[in-house]
Amino acid sequence: MNKLFWIPLITSIGTIILLYGIGNTADVDFLVFRMSLSNVEISLLPIAVGILAGFISERIVKKKRNKDKS
Numbered sequence: 001m002n003k004l005f006w007i008p009l010i011t012s013i014g015t016i017i018l019l020y021g022i023g024n025t026a027d028v029d030f031l032v033f034r035m036s037l038s039n040v041e042i043s044l045l046p047i048a049v050g051i052l053a054g055f056i057s058e059r060i061v062k063k064k065r066n067k068d069k070s
Helices: 003-026 045-069
Strands: 033-035 040-042
Touching (some): 003 033, 003 045
């Protein structure tokens, strides 16, 4: 697999982990992932931001790839 697959994947997963880490450390309610025996509380904002970061990084990689070819 090439850069076009790995860079966006690592960017999106890294962004999600970073935002959940900030949310749990600073106790920010909209960036929280809490798990207990009775319930699970997951915020979807870090997931959405991570997916958006993945799309943006994919566009950047494609643009640089096309620029290098010409």
